[in-house]
Amino acid sequence: MKQPVSMASVHAFYADVIRRGRNTAENLQAAASERFNNLLGSIGDATPRTALDLGYGAGAYTIALARAGFHVVAVDQIPSDPLLRRIGDAGTWARRIEPRQCLAEDFIIDQDFGVIVAKDVLHYLTRLNVEALLTSAVAHARGENYHYLEVFTGITRRSADGQLLRIEGEAGYTPESFRRGIERIYKGWDLTLLWSQHAEQDSRTGLNCFEAIRATVIAANRAA
Ligand SMILES: C[S@@+](CC[C@H](N)C(=O)[O-])C[C@H]1O[C@@H](n2cnc3c(N)ncnc32)[C@H](O)[C@@H]1O
Numbered sequence: 057m058k059q060p061v062s063m064a065s066v067h068a069f070y071a072d073v074i075r076r077g078r079n080t081a082e083n084l085q086a087a088a089s090e091r092f093n094n095l096l097g098s099i100g101d102a103t104p105r106t107a108l109d110l111g112y113g114a115g116a117y118t119i120a121l122a123r124a125g126f127h128v129v130a131v132d133q134i135p136s137d138p139l140l141r142r143i144g145d146a147g148t149w150a151r152r153i154e155p156r157q158c159l160a161e162d163f164i165i166d167q168d169f170g171v172i173v174a175k176d177v178l179h180y181l182t183r184l185n186v187e188a189l190l191t192s193a194v195a196h197a198r199g200e201n202y203h204y205l206e207v208f209t210g211i212t213r214r215s216a217d218g219q220l221l222r223i224e225g226e227a228g229y230t231p232e233s234f235r236r237g238i239e240r241i242y243k244g245w246d247l248t249l250l251w252s253q254h255a256e257q258d259s260r261t262g263l264n265c266f267e268a269i270r271a272t273v274i275a276a277n278r279a280a
Pocket of ligand 1: 070071110114116131133134158160
């Protein structure tokens, strides 16, 4: 196993590729998924029109939420300029987006967000921070709230020369430890947990550089 990769270098990587509008093996420039769009389309009037997108990246989920009528707080550790450039003066929906440059773990959830999205970001946080963030989100949920999370578990990363890599401070969930954490935090919510295999290839070697089991969580607070 090589020395752990620093979280600072992971953060710098995203700031650079997003600033340059580049795509990556993980398909950063992809549009919001059909699964997410279907969820968005099914949300009714009992859900507050406020949303939080943690780790928004190139902004696909933030934009989908704003277009659907949500006022979106968009949080990422990268500067906000690429998102502001992308939305430009696209009209009313663009004015519903409020970007914030900050770490997800430092963002204080002190309001009732109707929808919270965290896609492909929470695995970079410590378990303690993931669970504190979600617990606080649940504690502030008042209406028929929805949380949509996609989180990598059981991750294996390899360098171009095939050595195992890990990132300092990452959550390191197994599917089982993640499931247990989610079931504890979302007690009393309707919970859908879906699992899929995920792999990314190194474009230089053609070999898998990232393999994981992706957990998709759709949590609905219908008891409100
Ligand atoms: C794989 S991208 C996912 C982007 C977007 N959610 C999507 O699925 O299209 C990960 C994003 O999380 C951000 N990120 C990583 N760690 C973070 C942290 N601790 N706090 C806030 N943003 C973070 C990165 O800057 C990057 O934009």
